[in-house]
Amino acid sequence: MATQIFLADKATLDATKSNTDTIKTNVGSNADVASASGSVHAKIKDLKTALESSGKMKSQLFTSNGSFTVPAGVTVVWITAISGGAGGGGGINGGDYDSGKGGNGGVTSFGAFLSLIGGAGGGGASQYSGNIATGGTNSLTDVPPSASYANGNPGNTNNGAGGPGWYSSFGKGGDGGTGSRRGGGGASGVFIKDYPIPVTPGAAIPITIGSPGSPGVGNGGGGNGGNGGPGALLVSWS
Known part of the structure; x- marks a missing residue:
């Protein structure tokens, strides 16, 4: 949309x-x-x-896949975007169990000009006392000034909370599943703000919005991880 x-x-x-x-x-x-x-x-x-x-400045917000047609007379646009947030890992409640890892977030892209990799899923909780579910991490792109919005927290830190999102929900990492051992939080999507891109008037540019990462499945009575948040992309021009 x-x-x-x-x-x-x-x-x-x-x-x-x-x-x-x-x-x-x-x-x-x-x-x-x-x-x-x-x-x-x-x-x-x-x-x-x-x-x-x-x-006046105009903007078009995409929250699902679509296409942007460059208006007449416009030769540069500014992109603010975030890729899909990752799912949180599953938790356990003791016993000989391991829980599932959260799914990675999807890629958000603006044609061939820009591609932001989704956040990595949070680790599942493990039966072994020495193993702590890891938080998901971001993979930075080579497009400045892109930056990791936030990594997920390990299962023993901040209750395995996922990384925060843009406007709360876009690209948010899912929380780790509950239990005596919590799953790790999913990483936020990679975020970029006001990135200028030269364009050709009349060109139709395909836009892909990163899908949210799936939750890791809990085991042994532990809770499932949380879903990641979907990506989003804002095109601005004057």
Whole structure:
């Protein structure tokens, strides 16, 4: 799904105020009513034209796979994105059991220009006393200024919490499963902000959104890990 967002610049806001201030409101006779009505309609039309022609920043948010068509006259876009968060590992409640590892998050990409690897799944809890479920880790890309949003916590730290996400849920790592031994938390997706990419007007650029990592299955009465969060990608241009 893609959501388009419009942000008016100062010039547009000033034009809006000017148009609003000049609308005739001193209405008395029927002739005045007709004149005022015509004035209102004319000013609304002027306002619509001003909004459409202003240099406002526009953005389109993708939360599922899709395609972005570069608008006419646009030669650069800015990308903010996160890949899929990983699932948390399963927990155990004692006994001779091992639990499942959380699944890795999926890749978020913008055509051939940008690819962000998903977070790694949290480790499953183990029966062996010396083994602590590991937290998932990020794999950084070679595209600056990409950065790991956060690794998952080991099963014995912060209750195996997963890494945080963008706007809470996008790319979040799943928590480790509950039990006497908790699973490790899944890593967040790799995050990038306001990355400039040169583009060609009219080009259709495919967008892939990273899938959430699956939860590791608990064993021996332990809980399953948490799901990872899906990725997201925001395209901005002016």
